[in-house]
Amino acid sequence: MQPTLLILAAGMGSRYGGIKQLDQFGPNGETIMDYSLFDAIRAGFGKVVFIIREELRADFKEIFGKKLAGKIEVDYAIQALNSYVPAEVGEVVRTKPWGTGHAMLCAKNHVDTPFAVINADDFYGFEAFQLISDFLKTNTDDQLHAMVGYEVKNTLSENGSVSRGVCDVGENGNLASVIERTKIYEKDGQIVFEEADGLTPLAPDTPVSMNFWGFKPSVFPLVQHQFESYAIANINAPKAEFYIPTVMTNLIQTNTGNCKVFRSRSAWFGVTYPEDKPTVQAALRNLHDEGTYPTTLWP
Template sequence: MKPTLLILAAGMGSRYGGIKQLDQFGPHGETIIDYSLFDAIRAGFGKVVFIIRQELQADFEALFLPKLQGKIEVDFAIQALFSYVPADLGPVQRTKPWGTGHAMLCAQKQTQTPFAVINADDFYGQEAFQVMADFLTTDTDDSRHAMVGYEVKNTLSEFGSVSRGVCATDDHNNLTSVIERTKIYEKEGTIVYEEADGLTPLAPETPVSMNFWGFKPSVFPSVQAQFETYARANFDVPKAEFYIPTIVTQLIQTGEGTCRVFRSQSEWFGVTYPEDKPTVMKSFKRLHADGKYPDSLWG
């Protein structure tokens, strides 16, 4: 069975100041998602699930359904504030989604095959999709999962701090830990992450997660159980987020699963701040000029 691609597209874009999932970056008005879809299709993915907020569905359908018809199966999953929250907790008192792990859980009913998860606003490169597709179609062990890691030096923004999952691996390239650092930036030539107790340097080659994960569908019961526990513990914390690295960490610590890290030297870029947009547009223009993508992706 061909793998499924889940696209995390329900974010609010607070630092960007708009719906960056649908913003135009390519030379013919392409979104970043367009490039991920193009790479996923040629890597062998058979289905895409857009994980979105309800109010975005009409816009996503109008933009993507015509160009994807006959190329890949398309489905939608809604990340609602109350989805999978234990009913006995009562009404949800928050305004933003519960985070990437919750988003993944919201696509459970639409996902029957091994699947990858990506951000809507990140460009990962063709190699990443091919490596993940090969893993998901050949590895039959339900307890083995994977991620594509990028060197932290290639994932920074000139215009402010970024949030990254900082990874550690063993000698077999299995993930041993991934810790979400929400404030990483370069200071006086050194990459650091900032926490309440100060600054900690990071080696430039440190692998970080850009939310390109690969899972077997058997992971969902564990994800649901983890989220229910998290929701109960954080129900009165309006900005608490349940991250995918939290899920993977528990799988590793409990022995339920392992996570292979595929280290990518590929180019990565994304948009966190409005000032990132011109740089991303130039990058796409160069990729087309270099022949990495046809003049028209869907022509």
């Protein structure tokens, strides 16, 4: 059994100002996804499912189809605005996708093995893929899932606030809770998250989710049930998003799932703002120069 990799690539890139999923960052024009795919193949994944908007399908096939042929099975899942929305709520009036939890649900009919979920625009490092791959290949508990966490101090942007799933990890190494904080930044030498009632400090080593999750396929009916209720409650809230941390929190609170937390020592970096691009380009160039990646990923 080889696990499947789901790549969340349907986002609009509102803060980046373009389709950052397909932007070129590596010294040979590689996307960030190229590095995730390269590492996933090395770690033993057998299939990748790109979760995209329909209008991106042709571009994804052109960019990734030939280079991945013979290396890993490739499939495409479409995150449409009306996917899995109960018919009784009527017309869906919104332009923004429903969020990462909904995106994962849209791959339901494309997955029949344990699977991992990642963002298209985050660099995670090989260690994270190996940790999740080993877990997915050996875990026999249908209610036990996993995530790779990173220290919040290593996940900030110098160019503005970021959104992160802030985690509370129990003594048993399992996730106690994860809450999506949509505005985290450094202020006066301290990391904080901002909400309507003010600022709350975060310790630099606080583990956060960068949307690197591992699941059993048995989770899909539970996710679908959660999303249908969420869609009904938020059909008139066009900016509401159904996050994977929301899914996991519900599983934990209802005793229908647990989540093992792995701490990765690998470097993480990603792009939220256009100003982040030179930093990411330099980091990837260094990884090639030091031999972490070959001169060309796809000879």
